[in-house]
Each structure stands twice: as C-alpha cells, then as structure tokens.
Amino acid sequence: MVAESSTARRPALPSAASSRWSHLRVPVSALLIGILAGLLPLASSGFVPGAPIATAVAATATPTPAPTADATAAEPVTVTVAPVSLAPLRSGEDLAVTVRITNDSSDTITPGTIEVYLAERALTSRSALTAWLHPTKVGKPGDLMLRSELPAAIPPSGTASVAITVPASDVGLTSGNAWGARGISATITEDGSVLAQGRGTFVWYSNEVVTPVGLSVVMPITVPEQNTGLIPAKSLETYTAPGGRLTRQLDGVINRDVTLAIDPMIIASIRILGNAAPPSSLAWLKRLSEARNDIFPLGYADADLTLQSQAASGKLLAPISFDQSINASDFASPTPTPPASIPAPTPTPTTTGSAPAGLVNTAATPAATPETPTPTPTPTPTTAPGTPPTSEQLLAWNYTATDVGWPATGTVAAADLDTFTAAGLSSLILGGANTAQSDLTETPNANVVLAGGHGNALVTDEPISAALRAAATATTDTDWQVAMAELSSHIAVVSAERPATARTLLATFDRDTVPGGARLSETLAALASLGWRAPASLATARAASPATDVSFQSQAVSGIRIEKARSLLEREREVTSFSTALSTPLAITAAQRLTTLALLSTSWARDTEAWSEAVDASLVDSTALLSSISVSTKGPINVVGSQVDIPITLDNALAQAVTVKVQVVPSNGRLIVSGDVIEATIEASSARTVKVPVTAAVGNGAVTLRITLFTPDGSIVGQPAHIPINVRADWExxxxxxxxxxxxxxxxxxxxxxxxxxxxxxxxxxxxxxxxxxxxxxxxxxxxxxxxxxxxxxxxxxxxx
Missing domain, CATH: 1.10.20 (Histone, subunit A)
Structure with missing residues (x-):
C-alpha cells in the first residue's frame, strides 16, 4: 500500500467526480434491504512507511450491530472523519485523524482508496461551520492532503476504522494562517467511483492570544415518567444502585462546572421513606448534598410549565401536603447514617491535550466567571426521634437559585410569561425555537431581556448543545471524537469572531436522552481542557450583557396534549370541591395533586400514546373516588297516605366520615317535599338512612324523586339519584x-x-x-x-x- 501526498498542490476531485455520486456501485435497491443482524468481524492492521515521508495507516474492521432504523432512510455507505486529539494543531505538527467506513449495503466493499482533504477556506462563522458539517448537497471536498489504500475489504454490515496521520507538510498550514476551525473531509472510492464522503473539523492555532468563551452547562437530574407523585422504594433502589440512572448522572457531573437542575420529587421520595429508604438512595442523597455544583429546582415531578399554563390552570401547581403518605413507624428511630461503602467514583479524564502556553488571554477572560463556590452541605432535615418530617422539611434544600424556570424546548407562548412571572420565575431557560433574531454575523450572549417586565431568558446554543449531548451519549470512540471535534470547533468559531470580546453562552443536556457514567465524565473533562472555553456559572450567564438582536418568539404546546391536560386539571378541581364533604380533605386533595403533577411531567412528552393511557386511567380512578358517596335506595316506593316519611339510604365507601346535604325534588306536583335540605353525617365505611317527609297533593300516579347530594359548601357530590314513587293519595x-x-x-x-x-x-x-x-x-x-x-x-x- 502506497500513501501518496503532495505539498505543491492539493487537487480537488476530478470534475467528473460529482457525476459519480449518481453511479454508485451499490444498487439503489439496496436501500430497501434490511440491515443484516449478523456481525462479520474483520481484523487486520498494518504499518506502511510512506515514500519520502512516513505516514502511519492502521485499519481495523470491527463488527457493528445492525441499526434498528429503516434501511430506506440510511445511506448504503457512510464515512466519518475526526481528529484523534482535541488539542489544537500547530505549525509543524502532523494531523492524526480517524476515518471510519460503515457498509450498510448488501455488497462487499473491496479494498478501495481513502482520500483526505482540507477545506479550502477557514470556517470563520457559525453558518459556514454548519454548512460544512451538514451540507445540503454533495460539494467539493477541498484540497487533497493524502491518498491511501483501504487495507482490507469491508463486508455487508461491517465497519472499518482507519487511523491516518497526515504529515505537517501535507497539511500546508503555517503560522500565517489565522487560528480557528478548519474543515476536513474523507472519501472512499472503489474502482474510481466515489462511494461516500464524510466531513469533520479540527482547530488550528498559530500563536494568537485567544479570548475564551464562557460556557455555562446545565444538566437535568430526573427520573423516568411516573404515575404517582412519589417514587416507589424499589425504583429508588434501582436508580441509585451502582450503574443506576441517578448514580450515573451524579457520577458524571459531581463537582464539575455543571449546574444541576434537580427534580424535588427525588429528594422528597427518599426522605419520606425514613428508615425504610434504600441505603443506596440515602448514600446518593448524601453525595448530592456534599457536591460543589450549583443546583436549582425544576418543578415538582418536572411538571411541564407550559402545559400547565396553556391548559388554563392559571398558575403553576405545587404539592399541597405529604402527610397522607407518611408512615410514622418509619421514623420510630433516628435515620441511620448512610453507609460509607458507596464512595463517589473518581472519574478518569481522557487526555485530550491541554491549552498551549499563550493560548488564553487571561485579561479578556469573562470577569464574572469565578470558581464554583462550595455550597454549605444540605443535611437531611432533623426532627425529634419518632417525629415524622413536615412537608416543608421533605422539600427543603440549599439551592443556589429558586427563581429559574426550565420549560420544555420550543413550547413557551407569550401568555405563559405572565404565569411564570406570577410564580416567581424571573429567569427562563429557552430553546432556540423560542427566539427570533436578525441576521447575525456574530454569536451574542445567551442572556435576553424579556419585554413586559418578565425578567430575562437564557437562550440555549443549539449547535453546541447538540454536539455536547452527542458526545456524552456516544457509544463508540469514533462517534465521541466526531462530536467533540464539532463542539470544539463551534466554541473556537465564537471565540475567533470577536477576539477581544468575551461572550457567555449556555449549553444544556436534554431530558429525553440522559447521559451518564464514564462517557459523560470524559466529555466534561475534554470540554474543560479546551483553551478557548472558560467555565461559567448560571449566575454569570444571567449577569452577562443582554443580546440586543435576539427577541422572544411565541410558540405553543400541541393541541392534543393541551386537551388531555385540561381534563386532568378539571378533574383535580372536581376532587377539591368533593373533598369539602370529608372530615380530612387533605387525605385526597394532596394525593390527587401529586398524581396530577406526575402526569404533567415533561418526561411524558416523548410518548404521547402512553401518556394518554395514563391520564385516562387516572380519570377512571378519580371517577370512582367521586362516586364513593352515593344513594343506595333504588325504589319503587309506594306512597298510600297523604303524609309519609320516605327512607333514603346513603352509603360512604371512604375511610373517613363525610357530611353531606340531601336535596329531594319530585318530578311533578303529586308529591310535595316538606322542609329544606337534610344534612347528614355518615361514618367511615358505613351507611345511614335519612327520612324525607312528603305530602301527597292531588291525584294518583307515578312520581320520580331526584336525590342530589351536596357538600356543605354547595358543591354537587356525584350524580343525582332517581327513585320512582307510586302515589295513591285517595286510599286513605x-x-x-x-x-x-x-x-x-x-x-x-x-x-x-x-x-x-x-x-x-x-x-x-x-x-x-x-x-x-x-x-x-x-x-x-x-x-x-x-x-x-x-x-x-x-x-x-x-x-x-
């Protein structure tokens, strides 16, 4: 195998190359063939010295599981290319890249040719970077740096990763080239036909003084969707066990420059179990309390803020009480100290290169990016032995901020801002879809002032966030390298836009795909090593100069979700009205509120069908609750006197006493009900008979008595009952x-x-x-x-x- 290179010129693909894209050797029908489930490993490697310059090329074919996506939506052959290191490339240094070829076609790719190109121009703007990485059509790959043969054939459903080192002389960049993001591409050709092209980036540095970009990162700490507002002990044990969801999340971000947005339901669910809490959950909560990260709360159960507002709730809901769920016996003795046998794992950052000397302009570093302060650990609320905690103690936490709201991305309407402001949320985290901006040549700060006195918003930088999420969830090293190179390049472009001006941006992990574990730690460690990025807290981002060319743009939640949410909120209002008949209303209103919050969780948005079924099931359960006080008398009843007392039996299926008012209304004038409504108290799980005096007026015939039950404050209880009466008034x-x-x-x-x-x-x-x-x-x-x-x-x- 011979590696060809030329420093004199870098010819682009021949003019006929573009036409070759429509004459791929892989037939179009291959797009309709399902991906093979079998794995065909290919292992070969080699070291071939180049002809005047040594170029190391190693090819390794690795088995790749067949994707589950529809084969018709996938390219038959794909190529990815990324630099091996995130360290900026300097003059005189070789460029080491990894090229991966994935064969999703039904044909074997015979040993072909890999060509590596350098983009003709530097990527000096965000739009240029995006256009290079995600082109709408196949374009010129750039100037050829190196051509190499593929060491071995790639079978169907096979993948080959090739390590290629481009000599510095073939890169062709010198100290005269400005620092910043550069594009690279790689193509795989077979018998002269181009099968596929992949693109990537790296950062070039030529001894400039760089102003780092302040980047604030926010990570949600949440659990999967729940049907109730408290996480069961068994689920908590699973989530906080080694390798569990919450453990992986905390392992990846603890004591790093990441702000945590935590669901208070997690904290309350652990504390409310008292001595019955799984030891792993107590240890997890202790680790969280000792973390140096900034923390702010999401809504309870991460209830969707915009869904509540747009479903006409008029306010943001919060738990009413937890007393109905507390088992006093779980607090009979002091809560045991969490075992010290579950230490926080020490992440091992991947060495991705450190910032070279002179790269960072410390004078231009954002002044408002101090080191993350160490918050005072938040102990579990202390109570006297044997005394259960109060609702306030269950939710108490030493938050860094409590006025930050994080609605679902791209769902905030203009009318929602009033609701959020009334709830005390003076700062929102918004997705890019909720903003409108003029044609900007430079990236503004994340901070945006909302009109009408609604505080400010922090707008997520979507490309940076997408690359960060892709890196943290990457399943292969090559995927991670590709995502981190894109992330690094985006930040570098922002830094190079205005070399002497500091900017503070916001990147977020999403709720749908939650990263965790070693890959998350590796990603954050690599991000921290970038010399053109500076850590920034959420408070720093909020204090940055507001962007003047960015404004709020109203969006909305889908109509289907709003209608379902309205039925859920309306049912809660019915339960609240019903509860006034009970001796202890909180027993049902507090439980209903927790269920409502759980079903309004943002996590349900990813599966509308499952959410709809869960809401319907909740409505059925609450209907049974509203029918727990009823009239059991059925009739018919014969009235043969002019004045009689009609017995009516009332049933109470609840575990507490209720007080109701009984109203009896006849359907016609043959009967006259004497007196006003009758008030009756029915003991728990029992029945009571009340007598309704009636007077027969004139004539004989059928009468229907409508029996309506009311709460003491006048709310109707259940559905009215109808009792048929046969009147024989002249028999007496x-x-x-x-x-x-x-x-x-x-x-x-x-x-x-x-x-x-x-x-x-x-x-x-x-x-x-x-x-x-x-x-x-x-x-x-x-x-x-x-x-x-x-x-x-x-x-x-x-x-x-």
Missing part, C-alpha cells in the same frame, strides 16, 4: 269510609239482632189476653218478635214473725 280517605261503613253495619246488625232476640223472649213468657191462637196456652210463642204484654206482679211480702 276511601279506606276510612269503607272502614266506617263496615263499622256501622257491624254494630247496626248487632243491635238489630239484639232487638229481635228480646222480642222473641217476651213473646215466649207473656201470651196475649185472647189466648194463643195456636198451641198450648202455657207454652211460649214461636214468634221471636212478640213482646210480653203482661208483666207478672211481684209476690207479696210476707212478714216474718
């Missing part, structure tokens, strides 16, 4: 008449029988004067009605002597 009078008639007949018949019987008795004892017409003279008559006409004389009284 008719029954009395029938009874009186029967009584008269009964007594009348008795009197008549008695009269007839006595007549018969008289006739039998005293016959008439003419003698009996028939029968014996002394016998009684047969006619019972005959009355005796003669009454025998009383016998004479004979004196006793």
């Amino acid at each position: 009078g008719l029954g009395s008449l029938i009874f009186a008639t029967l009584l008269v007949l009964f007594f009348g018949f008795g009197i008549w029988r008695n009269v007839q019987r006595r007549r018969r008795e008289r006739t039998a004892i005293l016959p008439t004067a003419d003698g009996p017409a028939d029968g014996p003279a002394d016998g009684p008559t047969d006619d019972p009605t005959d009355e005796p006409t003669d009454i025998p004389a009383e016998p004479p009284v004979v004196p006793r002597g």
